[in-house]
Amino acid sequence: xxxxxxILWFFVLVLLQGLVFNRILFWGYxxxxxxxxxxxxxxxxIDKALLLITAFCLGxxxxxxxxxxxxxxxxxxxxxxxxxxxLRILSNRQGTEFNELKIKDLGLRTMTIYxxxxxxxxxxxxxxxxxxxxSEIGTVLLRSLYSSLFTFVLVxxxxxxxxxxx
Amino acid sequence: MQNLIRFxxxxxxxxxxxxxxxxALSWMFSSRSFQRSTYLNSSRAVNGVILTRYxxxxxxxxxxxxxxQLAKENAALRSLTKDAYLPVYTTPQTSEDTLYKVRYQxxxxxxxxxxxxxxxxxxxxxxxxxxxxAPQMGVIGPxxxxxxxxxxxxxFATVIPLINPTLAxxxxxxxxxxxxxxxxxGADYRMATVSDIPRYAQVSHGDSIVTDxxxxxxxxxxxxxxxxxYSIQDDKNFYTLLIELSTDFSSVDHVYVVLDKFKTEIxxxxxxx
Numbered sequence: 001x002x003x004x005x006x007i008l009w010f011f012v013l014v015l016l017q018g019l020v021f022n023r024i025l026f027w028g029y030x031x032x033x034x035x036x037x038x039x040x041x042x043x044x045x046i047d048k049a050l051l052l053i054t055a056f057c058l059g060x061x062x063x064x065x066x067x068x069x070x071x072x073x074x075x076x077x078x079x080x081x082x083x084x085x086x087l088r089i090l091s092n093r094q095g096t097e098f099n100e101l102k103i104k105d106l107g108l109r110t111m112t113i114y115x116x117x118x119x120x121x122x123x124x125x126x127x128x129x130x131x132x133x134x135s136e137i138g139t140v141l142l143r144s145l146y147s148s149l150f151t152f153v154l155v156x157x158x159x160x161x162x163x164x165x166x
Numbered sequence: 167m168q169n170l171i172r173f174x175x176x177x178x179x180x181x182x183x184x185x186x187x188x189x190a191l192s193w194m195f196s197s198r199s200f201q202r203s204t205y206l207n208s209s210r211a212v213n214g215v216i217l218t219r220y221x222x223x224x225x226x227x228x229x230x231x232x233x234x235q236l237a238k239e240n241a242a243l244r245s246l247t248k249d250a251y252l253p254v255y256t257t258p259q260t261s262e263d264t265l266y267k268v269r270y271q272x273x274x275x276x277x278x279x280x281x282x283x284x285x286x287x288x289x290x291x292x293x294x295x296x297x298x299x300a301p302q303m304g305v306i307g308p309x310x311x312x313x314x315x316x317x318x319x320x321x322f323a324t325v326i327p328l329i330n331p332t333l334a335x336x337x338x339x340x341x342x343x344x345x346x347x348x349x350x351x352g353a354d355y356r357m358a359t360v361s362d363i364p365r366y367a368q369v370s371h372g373d374s375i376v377t378d379x380x381x382x383x384x385x386x387x388x389x390x391x392x393x394x395x396y397s398i399q400d401d402k403n404f405y406t407l408l409i410e411l412s413t414d415f416s417s418v419d420h421v422y423v424v425l426d427k428f429k430t431e432i433x434x435x436x437x438x439x
Contacts, residue, residue, distance in 0.1 A: 019220050022281075031283070048179050056186045066281075067288050067324070069197030070190030077190060081183045129194065131285055 006042065010058060013038055018065030032151045033072075035062060036122050037158060039080055040115055041101050048084055055080030068130070075126040079118050090114055102163060115155055120148040214278070214322045218292060221278040225419070232419055239308045270385050271425040273297055275305075278322075282329060282355040282415040289313065289325040293423060299323045302383065304424040310389035310412030311335070311377060312421050323423075328390075329355050329415050336381045337390045340374040342367055348375070348390055348409075355415045358391060363405040369396050375409050382429050 013035040021032050039055050059073030066072065090110050091098050103111045124144040131140050174181065225232070275293040293299050295318045305312040305325050313327035314335070326333045329350045337360050338345035346362035360375055373393040379386030391409035399406050 019216075049182055052179070052182055052186060056190065059190065063193075067197075067279075067290075068286075069195070070193030073190035074187055074194060077183065077186045081179075129191075 002043075006038070009038055010054075014058070014061045014065075017062055022066060030146050030150045032147060032154050033062075033123065033126070034151060034154050034158070036076070036079070036119055036151065037155045039076060039083065040118055040155065041159065044087065044098050044101055051080045051083065052077060071126060071129055074129060075122050078125050079122045082121065083118065086114065086117060103159070104163075116148065116152050119151050119155065120144060123148045123151070214290070214292075214319075217279045217290065221276070228417065228419075231417065235308050236420065269426065269428055271427065272422040273299065273425060275299075275323075275421050275423055277325075277419055277421060280327070280415070280418065282327075285331065285352050287327050287329045287355075287415070288316075289327050289418075291323050291325055291421060291423070292321065294319050294321040294323050296320050298425065299423055303426075304383040305421050306384065306388050306424060307413050307418050307421045309414070310391070311384060312413055312418060314383055315423065325421075327415060327418075328358060328411060328413070335383065335390075336378040337375045338378045339363065339367065339369070340376045340387075345378045345380070346404075346407075356411055357394075358409055358411055360407040360409055361399065361404065363396075363407060365398065365403055365405060367405065369393060369405055369407065371395075375407070382426060382432060384424060385426075 017033065017035040021034050024031060035058060038058060039051070042051060042054065055076040056073050059076035060070070062072040062076075063070060087098065090106075090113065094107070094110055098105055101114075106114065124140070127140045127143045127147075128137075273293060275291040275297075278290050278292050280289040281287045289312075291305070299315055299318050301315050301318055303315045305315060311328060313325045313330070314333055315323050316326045317324045328335070328348070331350055331352050334347045334349055336345055337348040344363050344367040346360045348358055348360050350358045363369065371393055375390045375393065377384040377386060377388040377390060389412040391411045393407050394410050395408040396405050397408075398404075
Protein backbone atom coordinates (compact mmCIF):
# COMPACT_ATOMS: atom_id res chain seq x y z
CA UNK A 1 0.00 0.00 0.00
CA UNK A 2 2.79 2.39 0.93
CA UNK A 3 4.71 1.47 -2.20
CA UNK A 4 1.72 2.25 -4.38
CA UNK A 5 1.79 5.79 -3.03
CA UNK A 6 5.38 6.29 -4.19
CA ILE A 7 4.68 4.78 -7.62
CA LEU A 8 1.77 7.19 -8.03
CA TRP A 9 4.04 10.06 -6.96
CA PHE A 10 6.56 8.96 -9.58
CA PHE A 11 4.10 9.34 -12.46
CA VAL A 12 2.52 12.52 -11.13
CA LEU A 13 5.94 14.14 -10.76
CA VAL A 14 7.09 13.11 -14.25
CA LEU A 15 3.97 14.61 -15.84
CA LEU A 16 4.08 17.74 -13.66
CA GLN A 17 7.72 18.28 -14.54
CA GLY A 18 7.33 17.57 -18.25
CA LEU A 19 4.17 19.57 -18.83
CA VAL A 20 4.28 22.38 -16.27
CA PHE A 21 7.63 23.07 -14.65
CA ASN A 22 9.76 22.65 -17.77
CA ARG A 23 7.90 25.58 -19.24
CA ILE A 24 8.45 27.96 -16.36
CA LEU A 25 11.16 30.59 -16.75
CA PHE A 26 11.94 33.60 -14.59
CA TRP A 27 14.63 36.12 -15.41
CA GLY A 28 16.37 33.69 -17.71
CA TYR A 29 17.81 31.71 -14.81
CA UNK A 30 15.12 29.96 -12.85
CA UNK A 31 13.85 26.58 -13.83
CA UNK A 32 12.56 24.56 -10.90
CA UNK A 33 13.06 20.80 -10.99
CA UNK A 34 10.45 19.68 -8.49
CA UNK A 35 10.78 16.01 -9.39
CA UNK A 36 13.82 15.59 -7.07
CA UNK A 37 11.34 15.74 -4.17
CA UNK A 38 10.70 12.02 -4.72
CA UNK A 39 14.38 11.20 -4.16
CA UNK A 40 14.51 13.40 -1.06
CA UNK A 41 11.53 11.82 0.66
CA UNK A 42 11.70 8.13 -0.21
CA UNK A 43 11.80 6.17 3.08
CA UNK A 44 15.04 6.32 5.12
CA UNK A 45 15.54 2.56 5.11
CA ILE A 46 14.90 1.99 1.40
CA ASP A 47 17.29 -0.47 -0.23
CA LYS A 48 20.17 1.59 -1.62
CA ALA A 49 20.25 -0.27 -4.93
CA LEU A 50 16.50 0.32 -5.36
CA LEU A 51 17.02 4.02 -4.64
CA LEU A 52 19.69 4.22 -7.37
CA ILE A 53 17.50 2.43 -9.91
CA THR A 54 14.47 4.59 -9.05
CA ALA A 55 16.53 7.74 -9.51
CA PHE A 56 17.84 6.49 -12.84
CA CYS A 57 14.35 5.66 -14.17
CA LEU A 58 12.96 8.98 -12.95
CA GLY A 59 15.77 10.83 -14.71
CA UNK A 60 15.26 8.90 -17.95
CA UNK A 61 11.54 9.77 -17.95
CA UNK A 62 12.33 13.48 -17.50
CA UNK A 63 14.97 13.23 -20.23
CA UNK A 64 12.41 11.77 -22.63
CA UNK A 65 10.34 14.94 -22.20
CA UNK A 66 13.24 17.35 -22.40
CA UNK A 67 15.07 15.66 -25.26
CA UNK A 68 18.26 15.83 -23.24
CA UNK A 69 19.77 12.34 -23.61
CA UNK A 70 20.78 11.10 -20.14
CA UNK A 71 21.33 14.48 -18.48
CA UNK A 72 18.69 14.23 -15.76
CA UNK A 73 19.39 10.52 -15.26
CA UNK A 74 23.05 11.33 -14.52
CA UNK A 75 22.21 14.10 -12.03
CA UNK A 76 19.49 12.08 -10.26
CA UNK A 77 21.62 8.95 -9.93
CA UNK A 78 24.40 11.11 -8.54
CA UNK A 79 22.34 12.48 -5.64
CA UNK A 80 20.72 9.08 -5.03
CA UNK A 81 24.21 7.70 -4.51
CA UNK A 82 25.17 10.50 -2.10
CA UNK A 83 21.90 10.50 -0.13
CA UNK A 84 22.73 7.66 2.33
CA UNK A 85 26.13 9.21 3.15
CA UNK A 86 24.66 12.65 3.77
CA LEU A 87 21.91 11.17 5.94
CA ARG A 88 24.48 9.21 7.98
CA ILE A 89 26.64 12.31 8.54
CA LEU A 90 23.63 14.40 9.56
CA SER A 91 22.27 11.78 11.96
CA ASN A 92 25.72 11.34 13.56
CA ARG A 93 26.00 15.09 13.99
CA GLN A 94 22.61 15.28 15.66
CA GLY A 95 23.23 12.12 17.70
CA THR A 96 19.85 10.59 16.87
CA GLU A 97 18.68 8.08 14.33
CA PHE A 98 16.14 9.27 11.82
CA ASN A 99 13.02 7.15 11.47
CA GLU A 100 11.12 9.26 9.01
CA LEU A 101 12.20 12.13 6.82
CA LYS A 102 9.90 14.76 8.28
CA ILE A 103 10.59 18.19 9.69
CA LYS A 104 9.15 16.95 12.99
CA ASP A 105 11.81 14.23 13.17
CA LEU A 106 14.81 16.04 11.73
CA GLY A 107 14.28 19.55 13.01
CA LEU A 108 14.02 22.54 10.71
CA ARG A 109 17.77 23.16 10.55
CA THR A 110 18.83 19.64 9.61
CA MET A 111 15.97 19.37 7.15
CA THR A 112 17.03 22.61 5.46
CA ILE A 113 20.65 21.47 5.19
CA TYR A 114 19.63 18.03 3.92
CA UNK A 115 17.13 19.22 1.31
CA UNK A 116 19.08 22.22 0.07
CA UNK A 117 22.39 20.34 -0.17
CA UNK A 118 20.91 17.53 -2.27
CA UNK A 119 18.91 19.92 -4.47
CA UNK A 120 21.96 22.11 -5.06
CA UNK A 121 24.19 19.12 -5.91
CA UNK A 122 21.57 17.85 -8.36
CA UNK A 123 21.16 21.24 -10.08
CA UNK A 124 24.89 21.85 -10.20
CA UNK A 125 25.63 18.49 -11.88
CA UNK A 126 22.73 19.12 -14.25
CA UNK A 127 23.78 22.61 -15.35
CA UNK A 128 27.48 21.75 -15.41
CA UNK A 129 26.90 18.77 -17.70
CA UNK A 130 24.57 20.82 -19.86
CA UNK A 131 27.08 23.64 -20.38
CA UNK A 132 30.10 21.32 -20.33
CA UNK A 133 32.61 24.14 -20.44
CA UNK A 134 34.87 25.13 -17.57
CA SER A 135 34.85 28.76 -18.71
CA GLU A 136 31.14 28.96 -17.90
CA ILE A 137 31.53 27.84 -14.29
CA GLY A 138 30.32 31.24 -13.02
CA THR A 139 27.07 31.12 -14.96
CA VAL A 140 26.58 27.48 -14.01
CA LEU A 141 27.00 28.25 -10.28
CA LEU A 142 24.64 31.21 -10.51
CA ARG A 143 21.98 29.21 -12.36
CA SER A 144 22.35 26.30 -9.91
CA LEU A 145 22.02 28.60 -6.90
CA TYR A 146 18.94 30.50 -8.13
CA SER A 147 17.16 27.42 -9.41
CA SER A 148 18.00 25.47 -6.24
CA LEU A 149 16.45 28.20 -4.09
CA PHE A 150 13.32 28.09 -6.23
CA THR A 151 13.12 24.29 -6.16
CA PHE A 152 13.83 24.29 -2.42
CA VAL A 153 10.92 26.63 -1.68
CA LEU A 154 8.63 24.49 -3.84
CA VAL A 155 9.83 21.28 -2.17
CA UNK A 156 9.29 22.60 1.35
CA UNK A 157 5.89 23.95 0.36
CA UNK A 158 4.77 20.61 -1.13
CA UNK A 159 6.23 18.70 1.84
CA UNK A 160 4.46 20.82 4.46
CA UNK A 161 1.20 20.64 2.55
CA UNK A 162 1.58 16.88 2.29
CA UNK A 163 2.31 16.40 5.99
CA UNK A 164 -0.43 18.78 7.09
CA UNK A 165 -3.11 17.15 4.97
CA UNK A 166 -2.75 13.83 6.75
CA MET B 167 38.19 -16.37 -6.22
CA GLN B 168 36.26 -16.01 -3.00
CA ASN B 169 38.06 -12.78 -2.30
CA LEU B 170 37.08 -11.48 -5.68
CA ILE B 171 33.41 -12.32 -5.09
CA ARG B 172 33.57 -10.73 -1.66
CA PHE B 173 35.09 -7.64 -3.26
CA UNK B 174 32.24 -7.38 -5.74
CA UNK B 175 29.60 -7.92 -3.08
CA UNK B 176 31.17 -5.33 -0.83
CA UNK B 177 31.28 -2.64 -3.50
CA UNK B 178 28.10 -3.66 -5.37
CA UNK B 179 26.49 -0.29 -4.82
CA UNK B 180 29.48 1.54 -6.21
CA UNK B 181 29.45 -0.72 -9.27
CA UNK B 182 25.73 -0.19 -9.79
CA UNK B 183 26.26 3.55 -9.45
CA UNK B 184 29.10 3.56 -12.00
CA UNK B 185 27.07 1.42 -14.39
CA UNK B 186 23.99 3.67 -14.26
CA UNK B 187 26.03 6.87 -14.44
CA UNK B 188 27.97 5.48 -17.42
CA UNK B 189 24.74 4.60 -19.22
CA ALA B 190 23.29 8.06 -18.59
CA LEU B 191 26.43 9.89 -19.71
CA SER B 192 26.89 7.80 -22.84
CA TRP B 193 23.26 8.49 -23.80
CA MET B 194 23.81 12.14 -23.17
CA PHE B 195 26.88 12.34 -25.39
CA SER B 196 25.43 10.26 -28.18
CA SER B 197 22.31 12.42 -28.28
CA ARG B 198 24.37 15.57 -28.28
CA SER B 199 26.50 14.59 -31.25
CA PHE B 200 24.95 14.92 -34.64
CA GLN B 201 24.21 11.20 -34.96
CA ARG B 202 20.77 9.83 -34.45
CA SER B 203 19.55 9.55 -30.93
CA THR B 204 16.89 7.10 -31.89
CA TYR B 205 15.74 6.34 -28.38
CA LEU B 206 14.66 9.11 -26.02
CA ASN B 207 13.51 11.48 -28.66
CA SER B 208 10.33 13.41 -28.33
CA SER B 209 9.51 12.63 -31.92
CA ARG B 210 8.88 9.15 -30.53
CA ALA B 211 5.31 7.99 -30.51
CA VAL B 212 4.17 8.19 -26.89
CA ASN B 213 5.63 11.54 -26.07
CA GLY B 214 4.56 12.93 -29.40
CA VAL B 215 0.96 12.05 -28.64
CA ILE B 216 1.07 13.51 -25.11
CA LEU B 217 2.75 16.69 -26.29
CA THR B 218 0.29 17.13 -29.18
CA ARG B 219 -2.62 16.91 -26.74
CA TYR B 220 -0.97 19.33 -24.36
CA UNK B 221 -0.10 21.72 -27.15
CA UNK B 222 -3.69 21.67 -28.40
CA UNK B 223 -4.69 22.78 -24.90
CA UNK B 224 -2.11 25.53 -24.45
CA UNK B 225 -2.71 26.86 -27.95
CA UNK B 226 -5.81 28.57 -26.63
CA UNK B 227 -3.74 30.66 -24.26
CA UNK B 228 -1.90 32.59 -26.94
CA UNK B 229 -4.55 32.33 -29.60
CA UNK B 230 -4.96 36.08 -29.81
CA UNK B 231 -1.29 36.69 -30.56
CA UNK B 232 -1.11 33.87 -33.09
CA UNK B 233 -4.24 35.12 -34.81
CA UNK B 234 -2.78 38.57 -35.13
CA GLN B 235 0.42 37.15 -36.62
CA LEU B 236 -1.48 34.98 -39.09
CA ALA B 237 -3.75 37.86 -40.03
CA LYS B 238 -0.70 40.00 -40.81
CA GLU B 239 0.78 37.22 -42.88
CA ASN B 240 -2.54 36.76 -44.69
CA ALA B 241 -2.61 40.46 -45.48
CA ALA B 242 0.92 40.29 -46.85
CA LEU B 243 0.09 37.26 -48.98
CA ARG B 244 -3.19 38.70 -50.15
CA SER B 245 -1.40 41.76 -51.43
CA LEU B 246 0.57 39.42 -53.67
CA THR B 247 -2.42 37.67 -55.26
CA LYS B 248 -3.71 38.45 -58.70
CA ASP B 249 -6.74 40.25 -57.29
CA ALA B 250 -4.53 42.84 -55.69
CA TYR B 251 -3.20 44.00 -59.03
CA LEU B 252 -4.91 46.29 -61.46
CA PRO B 253 -4.64 44.85 -64.95
CA VAL B 254 -2.82 47.38 -67.15
CA TYR B 255 -2.24 45.31 -70.27
CA THR B 256 -5.27 44.15 -72.10
CA THR B 257 -3.39 41.70 -74.29
CA PRO B 258 -4.24 38.14 -73.25
CA GLN B 259 -1.66 36.36 -71.16
CA THR B 260 -1.20 32.63 -71.29
CA SER B 261 -0.22 30.91 -68.09
CA GLU B 262 1.52 28.06 -69.84
CA ASP B 263 4.67 28.35 -67.86
CA THR B 264 7.66 27.23 -69.81
CA LEU B 265 9.81 30.06 -68.53
CA TYR B 266 9.33 29.36 -64.83
CA LYS B 267 9.41 26.07 -63.01
CA VAL B 268 8.37 25.74 -59.38
CA ARG B 269 11.52 25.51 -57.29
CA TYR B 270 10.37 25.80 -53.68
CA GLN B 271 7.40 24.17 -52.02
CA UNK B 272 6.26 24.95 -48.50
CA UNK B 273 4.74 22.46 -46.08
CA UNK B 274 2.95 24.07 -43.13
CA UNK B 275 3.60 22.61 -39.69
CA UNK B 276 2.98 23.38 -36.05
CA UNK B 277 5.58 23.39 -33.30
CA UNK B 278 4.45 20.99 -30.58
CA UNK B 279 7.48 21.20 -28.30
CA UNK B 280 10.31 23.70 -28.10
CA UNK B 281 12.89 25.17 -25.77
CA UNK B 282 14.66 28.52 -25.90
CA UNK B 283 16.41 28.97 -22.57
CA UNK B 284 18.96 26.15 -22.80
CA UNK B 285 22.33 25.96 -24.47
CA UNK B 286 21.18 23.17 -26.80
CA UNK B 287 17.69 24.09 -27.93
CA UNK B 288 15.44 21.81 -29.95
CA UNK B 289 11.96 21.85 -31.43
CA UNK B 290 9.51 19.17 -32.46
CA UNK B 291 7.01 19.73 -35.27
CA UNK B 292 3.92 17.72 -36.16
CA UNK B 293 4.99 16.79 -39.70
CA UNK B 294 7.18 13.83 -40.67
CA UNK B 295 8.27 11.63 -43.53
CA UNK B 296 4.60 10.87 -44.30
CA UNK B 297 4.21 14.55 -45.26
CA UNK B 298 7.39 14.65 -47.30
CA UNK B 299 9.78 16.04 -44.68
CA ALA B 300 13.43 14.93 -44.86
CA PRO B 301 16.49 15.85 -42.77
CA GLN B 302 18.33 19.07 -43.63
CA MET B 303 15.31 20.89 -44.99
CA GLY B 304 14.96 24.52 -43.96
CA VAL B 305 12.24 25.69 -41.56
CA ILE B 306 10.90 29.25 -41.68
CA GLY B 307 8.25 31.08 -39.70
CA PRO B 308 6.00 34.07 -40.41
CA UNK B 309 8.73 36.48 -39.33
CA UNK B 310 11.83 34.77 -40.70
CA UNK B 311 14.22 31.84 -40.43
CA UNK B 312 13.55 29.26 -37.71
CA UNK B 313 16.02 26.38 -38.24
CA UNK B 314 16.81 23.14 -39.99
CA UNK B 315 15.17 19.69 -39.79
CA UNK B 316 17.35 17.22 -37.89
CA UNK B 317 15.52 13.93 -37.57
CA UNK B 318 12.31 12.62 -39.02
CA UNK B 319 9.88 9.95 -37.87
CA UNK B 320 6.69 9.04 -39.65
CA UNK B 321 4.54 11.87 -38.30
CA PHE B 322 6.94 14.10 -36.40
CA ALA B 323 10.30 15.74 -36.94
CA THR B 324 12.84 17.43 -34.70
CA VAL B 325 14.23 20.81 -35.71
CA ILE B 326 17.53 22.43 -34.71
CA PRO B 327 16.57 26.07 -34.32
CA LEU B 328 18.87 29.01 -35.01
CA ILE B 329 19.36 29.26 -31.24
CA ASN B 330 21.43 26.09 -31.05
CA PRO B 331 25.22 26.47 -31.30
CA THR B 332 25.52 23.42 -33.57
CA LEU B 333 23.62 25.11 -36.38
CA ALA B 334 25.51 27.48 -38.67
CA UNK B 335 23.75 29.03 -41.63
CA UNK B 336 24.91 31.60 -44.08
CA UNK B 337 23.47 35.12 -43.97
CA UNK B 338 24.06 38.19 -46.07
CA UNK B 339 23.55 41.91 -45.77
CA UNK B 340 20.42 42.68 -47.77
CA UNK B 341 21.69 45.91 -49.34
CA UNK B 342 25.29 45.12 -50.12
CA UNK B 343 25.37 41.34 -50.48
CA UNK B 344 28.36 40.65 -48.21
CA UNK B 345 27.87 37.31 -46.50
CA UNK B 346 29.12 35.44 -43.44
CA UNK B 347 28.15 32.63 -41.04
CA UNK B 348 25.32 33.32 -38.59
CA UNK B 349 26.01 31.75 -35.20
CA UNK B 350 24.24 31.75 -31.88
CA UNK B 351 26.51 32.32 -28.89
CA GLY B 352 24.38 30.57 -26.30
CA ALA B 353 23.40 33.45 -24.04
CA ASP B 354 20.34 35.36 -25.21
CA TYR B 355 17.64 33.73 -27.33
CA ARG B 356 16.95 37.01 -29.13
CA MET B 357 20.48 37.73 -30.35
CA ALA B 358 23.01 36.09 -32.69
CA THR B 359 26.20 37.12 -34.45
CA VAL B 360 27.36 37.30 -38.06
CA SER B 361 31.14 37.21 -38.50
CA ASP B 362 33.59 37.68 -41.37
CA ILE B 363 31.97 40.74 -42.99
CA PRO B 364 34.81 42.59 -44.79
CA ARG B 365 35.92 45.87 -43.28
CA TYR B 366 35.23 47.87 -46.39
CA ALA B 367 31.55 46.86 -46.34
CA GLN B 368 29.11 49.61 -45.42
CA VAL B 369 27.32 48.54 -42.25
CA SER B 370 24.91 50.55 -40.14
CA HIS B 371 22.41 49.95 -37.35
CA GLY B 372 19.14 48.46 -38.50
CA ASP B 373 20.52 46.82 -41.64
CA SER B 374 18.66 43.63 -42.55
CA ILE B 375 20.38 40.27 -42.60
CA VAL B 376 18.68 37.79 -44.94
CA THR B 377 19.35 34.22 -46.05
CA ASP B 378 21.80 33.49 -48.75
CA UNK B 379 20.86 31.23 -51.67
CA UNK B 380 24.20 29.41 -51.50
CA UNK B 381 23.30 27.02 -48.71
CA UNK B 382 20.53 25.12 -50.57
CA UNK B 383 18.55 25.07 -47.32
CA UNK B 384 16.59 28.29 -47.59
CA UNK B 385 15.44 30.38 -50.54
CA UNK B 386 17.45 33.60 -50.80
CA UNK B 387 16.10 36.67 -49.05
CA UNK B 388 14.27 35.23 -46.02
CA UNK B 389 14.82 37.61 -43.05
CA UNK B 390 17.19 36.44 -40.30
CA UNK B 391 17.57 39.58 -38.22
CA UNK B 392 18.61 43.23 -38.01
CA UNK B 393 21.99 44.65 -37.00
CA UNK B 394 22.11 46.21 -33.54
CA UNK B 395 25.87 46.49 -32.98
CA TYR B 396 29.03 45.88 -34.93
CA SER B 397 32.71 45.72 -34.07
CA ILE B 398 36.05 44.97 -35.70
CA GLN B 399 37.32 41.42 -35.12
CA ASP B 400 40.69 40.65 -33.55
CA ASP B 401 42.21 40.07 -36.97
CA LYS B 402 41.41 43.74 -37.87
CA ASN B 403 40.10 42.87 -41.32
CA PHE B 404 36.52 41.83 -40.66
CA TYR B 405 33.44 43.01 -38.81
CA THR B 406 31.43 40.92 -36.39
CA LEU B 407 27.79 42.01 -36.32
CA LEU B 408 25.46 41.50 -33.38
CA ILE B 409 21.97 40.95 -34.76
CA GLU B 410 18.53 40.81 -33.24
CA LEU B 411 16.76 37.73 -34.60
CA SER B 412 13.54 38.28 -36.56
CA THR B 413 11.91 35.17 -35.15
CA ASP B 414 10.84 35.31 -31.51
CA PHE B 415 11.78 31.83 -30.34
CA SER B 416 9.75 32.14 -27.16
CA SER B 417 6.50 32.24 -29.10
CA VAL B 418 7.11 30.44 -32.42
CA ASP B 419 4.16 28.21 -33.31
CA HIS B 420 3.22 28.00 -37.00
CA VAL B 421 6.15 27.25 -39.31
CA TYR B 422 6.79 26.19 -42.90
CA VAL B 423 9.22 23.52 -44.04
CA VAL B 424 10.97 24.41 -47.30
CA LEU B 425 11.25 21.77 -49.99
CA ASP B 426 13.80 22.63 -52.67
CA LYS B 427 12.96 20.68 -55.82
CA PHE B 428 16.30 21.35 -57.46
CA LYS B 429 18.50 20.46 -54.49
CA THR B 430 19.55 17.03 -55.76
CA GLU B 431 20.24 18.38 -59.22
CA ILE B 432 22.51 21.10 -57.86
CA UNK B 433 24.24 18.72 -55.44
CA UNK B 434 24.84 16.15 -58.19
CA UNK B 435 26.33 18.83 -60.40
CA UNK B 436 28.60 20.09 -57.63
CA UNK B 437 29.79 16.63 -56.71
CA UNK B 438 30.56 15.46 -60.24
CA UNK B 439 34.29 15.69 -60.96
